[in-house]
Amino acid sequence: MKFPAPDSVPNTYQVVPGPEMGMVTPEVLENIASIAREHDIPLIKITSAQRLAFVGMDPAEQEIVNAKLGIPNIKPTKGNGLTYIQACPGKGYCKYGRQHSFALGKRLQEELVDIILPAKTKVGVSGCPMNCCESYIRDLGIFGKKKGWTLIFGGNGGGNPRIGDVIAKHLNDNEVLGLARRVLEFYASKARNLERSARFMEHTSLTELKEAVLNPKSI
Numbered sequence: 001m002k003f004p005a006p007d008s009v010p011n012t013y014q015v016v017p018g019p020e021m022g023m024v025t026p027e028v029l030e031n032i033a034s035i036a037r038e039h040d041i042p043l044i045k046i047t048s049a050q051r052l053a054f055v056g057m058d059p060a061e062q063e064i065v066n067a068k069l070g071i072p073n074i075k076p077t078k079g080n081g082l083t084y085i086q087a088c089p090g091k092g093y094c095k096y097g098r099q100h101s102f103a104l105g106k107r108l109q110e111e112l113v114d115i116i117l118p119a120k121t122k123v124g125v126s127g128c129p130m131n132c133c134e135s136y137i138r139d140l141g142i143f144g145k146k147k148g149w150t151l152i153f154g155g156n157g158g159g160n161p162r163i164g165d166v167i168a169k170h171l172n173d174n175e176v177l178g179l180a181r182r183v184l185e186f187y188a189s190k191a192r193n194l195e196r197s198a199r200f201m202e203h204t205s206l207t208e209l210k211e212a213v214l215n216p217k218s219i
């Protein structure tokens, strides 16, 4: 496979709206490729956030390109909100899957869209303990086992990495969604502005956090 030389590609990098959590149909993929050809976009990058990005797109064409794509706009939020949700295919799509991670990722995306957070917050939802979406090193991590979901908070995979803390296990879909919201609300109410969850957990009592979120009346 031959790629254009880096210096020959204009310095623009536009995230394409979609696909959702890395899942895409052949029709959508063909549509994306055909739009890229029509607009002379030289490269399409698969990003670490499971999105596709047009590399070298003329920014003046963004509106037309977006209109042609006709798929939901899930551009990452900047700052205060869930930055992105990664989910693996999970049960039904992957032979190791124990829970429906893709479906849960979609629900998280829809149901937690309103939440205001102190800093960038990345979510990883994995359908089994192999954790392909690196749930232990996401701000909010969730992975499935036969008995239900495990929820983890405060992980980070950056320059100062941290393994997140397990908050609860054996949760069903509604329980994990409710708990995820309460954990994020606890973080939002107590963290400093721009403080990532990993740094927040370094000076926060896990016992206090668990008490508050597992026993919501005490928040």
Ligand code: SF4
Residues within 6 Å of the ligand: 088, 089, 090, 091, 094, 095, 096, 097, 098, 101, 126, 127, 128, 129, 130, 131, 132, 133
């Ligand atoms: S985490 Fe498990 S279910 Fe998800 S893709 Fe990896 S192996 Fe499959």
